[in-house]
Amino acid sequence: MPNFDLVFREARILENGADTTADVAVQGGRIVAIRPCVAGTSRIDVACAGRWLLPGAVDMHVHLRDPGLTHKEDIASGTKAAVMGGVTTVCDMPNTLPPTISLATLRAKADRAREVAQCDIRFFVALGKDNIGDIATCIGEPSFAGVKVFLGATTGELLTETGILERAIDALPVLFVFHAEDESVLLRNRGIAGPTPDVTSHHKIRPAQAAVEGARRIAALARPGMRLHVCHLSAADELRVLEETPGLTCEVAPHHLWFTADDAVPAGNLLKVNPPIRVESDRTALRSALADGAIAAVATDHAPHTLAEKSQPYLIAPSGVPGLDTMVPSTLMLVQQGCLSMARAVDALSTAPARILGLADRGLIAEGLRADMYLWNPSSTWTVKKKDLATRCGWSPFENIKLAGRPDGVWILGRRVA
Numbered sequence: 001m002p003n004f005d006l007v008f009r010e011a012r013i014l015e016n017g018a019d020t021t022a023d024v025a026v027q028g029g030r031i032v033a034i035r036p037c038v039a040g041t042s043r044i045d046v047a048c049a050g051r052w053l054l055p056g057a058v059d060m061h062v063h064l065r066d067p068g069l070t071h072k073e074d075i076a077s078g079t080k081a082a083v084m085g086g087v088t089t090v091c092d093m094p095n096t097l098p099p100t101i102s103l104a105t106l107r108a109k110a111d112r113a114r115e116v117a118q119c120d121i122r123f124f125v126a127l128g129k130d131n132i133g134d135i136a137t138c139i140g141e142p143s144f145a146g147v148k149v150f151l152g153a154t155t156g157e158l159l160t161e162t163g164i165l166e167r168a169i170d171a172l173p174v175l176f177v178f179h180a181e182d183e184s185v186l187l188r189n190r191g192i193a194g195p196t197p198d199v200t201s202h203h204k205i206r207p208a209q210a211a212v213e214g215a216r217r218i219a220a221l222a223r224p225g226m227r228l229h230v231c232h233l234s235a236a237d238e239l240r241v242l243e244e245t246p247g248l249t250c251e252v253a254p255h256h257l258w259f260t261a262d263d264a265v266p267a268g269n270l271l272k273v274n275p276p277i278r279v280e281s282d283r284t285a286l287r288s289a290l291a292d293g294a295i296a297a298v299a300t301d302h303a304p305h306t307l308a309e310k311s312q313p314y315l316i317a318p319s320g321v322p323g324l325d326t327m328v329p330s331t332l333m334l335v336q337q338g339c340l341s342m343a344r345a346v347d348a349l350s351t352a353p354a355r356i357l358g359l360a361d362r363g364l365i366a367e368g369l370r371a372d373m374y375l376w377n378p379s380s381t382w383t384v385k386k387k388d389l390a391t392r393c394g395w396s397p398f399e400n401i402k403l404a405g406r407p408d409g410v411w412i413l414g415r416r417v418a
């Protein structure tokens, strides 16, 4: 009988943030030993030879469109894109058809995921006008990730008033994640771009001020012990609000780290996304806040739409871009370019989101944790092409951009999945 299911030999790993070479042994889906040289036999040996063995990425913000919008994506295709890109845990947002607003809708998604999901998946439940009691019944469900709040939603049903929000935060001891654009600012700005606006005005119609006022509303609610998290930071001024509010956590999406409104001239509605892609000073501020840890996590806000939907006129075309195929390669490219340390990249992709979600069994290469991991060659690159993508929508805003290479192999609970 071999001693281990799997041993990674001479893997480059981060141990307390330091670049180290070690053998990593896996047994029964868990990491059981990390030593300079693990003695004993294994069913499978993987020779790592200078490649990094990194903890599987945890994407705490995806829209897998399942049920109801599965022509764009479903749980099977979205989680396939995840694992191809080194993502081993995803958290799905509730704005599906029907929306996830109750125990029954949560369990329906979890049942579907058990049949088809390629990686671990959790689900956010939306706070609506009258479902605090329903959400309370979801606490304790293994698939429950937390509560999603749409402060500035275009979907009126899920729009949340402050009174309801305060009651919910008092009543529910769980993670709350916020889409923070304030609706009142959006309403004031509808006409700002003239009678025939296009996507290059999108960041003016949904200005940074809307995100800042949204962040202020959340900051005003924050008290010690609460778990409040601001989704997809897009503006430099939001960072200032968050600096003043200890305990608030936040995430940034790769598209806000990589693109500016100028890129929407050639890309058109493909870069229509909420909150909008803004200007160079915002992008620079977001990159440095990610590098210094003020922004804890990278999350995709993976929001696929078909090319046909995106080719409609600006005002009709839906907002959102896919991101699961490219999150890890785009973040590791920032390491290759010298914008981000390896330790910060791994923290932002894996450790920090696992901590925010309260998933203590993952997010690090450490003894006792789940063997969710990927192997990555630090000198590899990948110029993104349509044919390489696993998302059902079949396109990426990163097409023809050179990113870091995709993982050489991906394991979940010690089983190779890509």
Ligand SMILES: [Zn+2]
Residues within 6 Å of the ligand: 061, 063, 093, 301, 303
């Ligand atoms: Zn989203």
